[in-house]
Amino acid sequence: xxxxxxxxFIAFREAEAKLLRELQRKxxxxxxxxxxxxxxxxxxxNVLQKGxxxxxxxxxxxxxxxxxxxxxxxxxxxxxxxxLDAIITIYQTVCFPIYGIPKVRRADFxxxxxxxxxxxxLIEKLNCQYCAYANGIFAYVTEVAAxxxxxxxxxxxxxxxxxIHSRYQYFFDYGDAKSYRTRIEQVRRDFKDLxxxxx
Numbered sequence: 368x369x370x371x372x373x374x375x376f377i378a379f380r381e382a383e384a385k386l387l388r389e390l391q392r393k394x395x396x397x398x399x400x401x402x403x404x405x406x407x408x409x410x411x412x413n414v415l416q417k418g419x420x421x422x423x424x425x426x427x428x429x430x431x432x433x434x435x436x437x438x439x440x441x442x443x444x445x446x447x448x449x450x451l452d453a454i455i456t457i458y459q460t461v462c463f464p465i466y467g468i469p470k471v472r473r474a475d476f477x478x479x480x481x482x483x484x485x486x487x488x489l490i491e492k493l494n495c496q497y498c499a500y501a502n503g504i505f506a507y508v509t510e511v512a513a514x515x516x517x518x519x520x521x522x523x524x525x526x527x528x529x530x531i532h533s534r535y536q537y538f539f540d541y542g543d544a545k546s547y548r549t550r551i552e553q554v555r556r557d558f559k560d561l562x563x564x565x566x
Contacts, residue, residue, distance in 0.1 A: 376536045406483045419486040426488055445497065452504050459511050466518050469561050471510045477503035518555045522547065 394400055398412035408416070427435075456473065463470050481487065481495035513532035521538040537554060539547045 373536065406480050408483070408485075413485050416484065416486040421488055421491075423488050423490060426490055442497070444501070448501050448504055451508060455504075455508050455511050463514070466515075467556055468514045468518055469558050471507060471514065473507055476507035476510065514558070517558075521551075521554050 398409040399406055401407075452473075459468075459470055462468075477500055479496055479499055481499060482492045484492075484495075487495060509532055513534040516532075517534045517537060521534075523535065523538045523541050525541040537557060539550075539554065
């Protein structure tokens with residue numbers, strides 16, 4: 368029998384599938400397709416997009432002064448993000464084989480495709496690439512941490528969480544001491560659901 372929490376996760380996966388179908392519909396609407404991991408727009412779509420390109424001089428002129436002044440701080444954050452990327456990659460490369468945890472494919476989280484949008488100027492493209500990289504790294508780190516937590520402490524929280532990660536559904540209920548003690552070794556090594564997702 369499926370418990371209530373499991374049914375919520377099933378509904379969540381169904382919603383993800385529905386979202387994917389909607390994204391595929393958008394490909395048709397905006398005249399692009401993805402081939403071999405790259406986005407390809409039709410010639411007509413590229414011409415249409417270029418009509419919405421905002422020249423750099425106008426882009427800088429129209430930017431609020433406070434936005435221009437805070438931009439260096441935003442870009443300074445790239446340093447710790449790159450450092451985090453390197454540390455987490457080294458961590459999982461060294462530790463995950465020892466623990467028997469499947470490695471997270473970094474490329475599944477860092478998607479740099481917005482530079483193909485011809486309606487973005489150079490500054491917008493750089494900003495978009497930076498945001499995609501930073502948010503991709505945070506998602507990648509979250510998945511590495513989720514798999515680590517499943518190995519070391521797969522227990523759900525009693526307190527309400529703002530968001531949950533991909534492994535949370537496999538964790539023990541808070542306060543279920545018997546299951547924790549009798550099944551901990553099984554749960555900390557149960558990544559079978561990832562086998563079908565690995566390339």
